[in-house]
Amino acid sequence: GKDIKNICCIGAGYVGGPTMAVIALKNPQIQVNIVDINEQRITDWNDTDLDKLPIYEPGLKEVVEETRNKNLFFSTDVDTAIDNADMIFISVNTPTKTYGKGKGQAADLKYIELCARQIARVSKTDKIVVEKSTLPVRTAEALQGILSSTGNGVKFEILSNPEFLAEGTAIDDLLIPDRVLIGGNNTVSGKEAKNALSSIYEAWIPKERVLQTNVWSSELSKLTANAFLAQRISSINAMSVLCEETEADVDEIARAIGMDSRIGPKFLKSSVGFGGSCFQKDVLNLVYIAKSYGLDEVAEYWDQVIKLNDYQKRRFADKIIKESYNTVSGKKIAFFGWAFKKDTNDTRESAAIYVADHLLDEQADIIVYDPKVSEERIYADLEYLNTHSSEEIRNRVKVVSSHSEAVNNAHAIAILTEWDEFKAYNWKEIYSKVLKPANVFDGRNILDKEKLVNVGFNVYNIGK
Ligand code: NAI
Numbered sequence: 001g002k003d004i005k006n007i008c009c010i011g012a013g014y015v016g017g018p019t020m021a022v023i024a025l026k027n028p029q030i031q032v033n034i035v036d037i038n039e040q041r042i043t044d045w046n047d048t049d050l051d052k053l054p055i056y057e058p059g060l061k062e063v064v065e066e067t068r069n070k071n072l073f074f075s076t077d078v079d080t081a082i083d084n085a086d087m088i089f090i091s092v093n094t095p096t097k098t099y100g101k102g103k104g105q106a107a108d109l110k111y112i113e114l115c116a117r118q119i120a121r122v123s124k125t126d127k128i129v130v131e132k133s134t135l136p137v138r139t140a141e142a143l144q145g146i147l148s149s150t151g152n153g154v155k156f157e158i159l160s161n162p163e164f165l166a167e168g169t170a171i172d173d174l175l176i177p178d179r180v181l182i183g184g185n186n187t188v189s190g191k192e193a194k195n196a197l198s199s200i201y202e203a204w205i206p207k208e209r210v211l212q213t214n215v216w217s218s219e220l221s222k223l224t225a226n227a228f229l230a231q232r233i234s235s236i237n238a239m240s241v242l243c244e245e246t247e248a249d250v251d252e253i254a255r256a257i258g259m260d261s262r263i264g265p266k267f268l269k270s271s272v273g274f275g276g277s278c279f280q281k282d283v284l285n286l287v288y289i290a291k292s293y294g295l296d297e298v299a300e301y302w303d304q305v306i307k308l309n310d311y312q313k314r315r316f317a318d319k320i321i322k323e324s325y326n327t328v329s330g331k332k333i334a335f336f337g338w339a340f341k342k343d344t345n346d347t348r349e350s351a352a353i354y355v356a357d358h359l360l361d362e363q364a365d366i367i368v369y370d371p372k373v374s375e376e377r378i379y380a381d382l383e384y385l386n387t388h389s390s391e392e393i394r395n396r397v398k399v400v401s402s403h404s405e406a407v408n409n410a411h412a413i414a415i416l417t418e419w420d421e422f423k424a425y426n427w428k429e430i431y432s433k434v435l436k437p438a439n440v441f442d443g444r445n446i447l448d449k450e451k452l453v454n455v456g457f458n459v460y461n462i463g464k
Contacts, residue, residue, distance in 0.1 A: 003086075004197075005086060006030065007089065008082055010082075010091060011090065011091035011133070012035070012042060012054075012091075014170070015091045016089070016091035017060070018060055018165065020089070020091075024067040025067050030071060030200070036074075041054050050064065050065055056345040063171060082122045083123070086125075093111055094134055105287060109136075109142075116142075119147065126154055128197065129147065131160045131161065135219055135222075136223075139219060157185070159182060161180070161197060167341065177205060178209070181211050181221055182197050198212065229279065233267060233269075233271070233309070234306075237273065237308060238308055240462050240463025244464070249463070254270070270445060272313060275347075275351045275352075284303075316351070318358075320441050321359070324439070328411070329362060329364065333412050334434075336369060336415045336416065336422050337418070339352075340352075347373055347378070357388070360393070360397075367399075367406045369405070378397065404433070407430050410433075413439070415442045415446060418444040423447060431456050431457060437458055438456055440452060440460070441460045445461050
């Protein structure tokens with residue numbers, strides 16, 4: 001197969017950064033250039049202070065420290081990186097469209113198309129182009145169309161290589177993946193390209209874990225994986241509602257059904273609802289694709305996963321209001337956590353945003369503490385919804401740098417993210433600072449309820 005000496009990755013985000021850092025770590029003979037049009041992001045990736053990297057992931061800074069400026073480089077010079085590369089990963093964002101046809105559902109592929117046009121314009125030698133971003137099934141066809149329209153004799157082989165890492169455990173997931181998936185054409189050059197990419201992964205991953213499929217199966221596998229994962233969360237959350245009505249306990253149910261080997265124990269944790277940049281976007285995209293083929297029953301089936309998740313977030317906010325004597329107006333609600341899950345600074349689609357927004361509708365004052373999320377990020381997340389003015393948001397929402405600051409005279413505490421440190425707090429001391437009755441709404445079911453009740457708190461869980 002073809003020997004890859006130089007890799008370019010377009011997009012230095014949550015996927016491009018960690019993925020390429022690990023590829024560079026395990027393939028010291030390959031030069032890896034990560035490029036992005038976001039200058040601030042590239043500056044942050046190059047910061048000598050490794051605590052200033054733009055992404056927080058356990059273990060990431062160690063990998064970057066070992067590889068950066070040896071065989072891993074961050075730059076804004078996209079053209080040069082494309083020109084020098086044998087293989088180009090496209091890792092740009094593919095958000096839900098916010099305008100026009102498919103608004104609110106379809107994936108917005110404008111960033112992908114821009115990349116393809118730039119690759120077509122700049123390339124002087126043959127390239128393998130790898131779809132690392134999550135894309136609708138049959139996007140490779142559109143890419144091929146754009147790339148082969150240059151007419152300058154350069155050949156492009158397109159592969160699909162979706163990323164299955166989870167934020168918060170990205171480095172471990174990359175080092176020991178359940179599998180790596182590579183889709184490509186079954187032509188001679190297609191197979192060669194698949195093997196070239198495969199050999200990069202085989203530097204540290206057993207060959208039998210590197211799957212090769214046709215390109216369409218690979219594209220659709222990623223959407224399917226996220227749809228199944230999101231569906232499991234919505235399924236257990238649906239049961240949590242029923243539990244709250246019947247004195248069944250959702251964690252006991254999860255344990256009981258999880259021991260069934262056909263079901264398995266993972267992803268059965270009930271919560272305030274899933275967030276993150278991928279689940280909602282990818283399920284909505286699947287709904288849109290199904291509809292576009294006229295498959296309304298399929299579309300409705302998956303759409304319900306999103307509806308249940310919206311309901312779960314709304315239900316949590318409503319519970320806080322109800323248990324606060326039906327009004328939170330002018331009351332301080334302390335939020336523990338803003339990130340969409342623990343061990344990441346990513347807040348995209350975080351449940352906290354929607355719970356806060358709903359409480360703002362009721363004129364609550366919200367005090368947020370999150371160990372990794374910045375004040376500006378929190379304001380930007382709320383402003384992005386366009387439901388409350390920037391002025392109102394900055395008046396009502398305060399961001400503090402410690403949990404003890406957040407709880408002073410609070411009417412309620414709401415757990416929005418499952419950060420480990422929340423469990424270890426001195427809850428006696430917290431109790432002494434909050435207003436009574438002292439209400440804790442544990443949106444992640446992480447706290448020791450008995451202990452908190454003994455301290456004097458009323459504890460409200462999900463599904464109990
Ligand atoms: P991100 O938003 O963190 O990073 C994307 C980067 O691409 C941004 O820094 C942006 O400035 C850059 N970019 C956009 N257009 C560009 C262009 N024309 N030239 C150069 N740079 C450009 O997004 P993230 O989270 O890394 O996701 C990327 C893709 O990976 C998405 O399709 C996503 O669905 C998929 N994915 C994400 C996972 C995650 O956990 N975040 C997991 C698996 C897949």
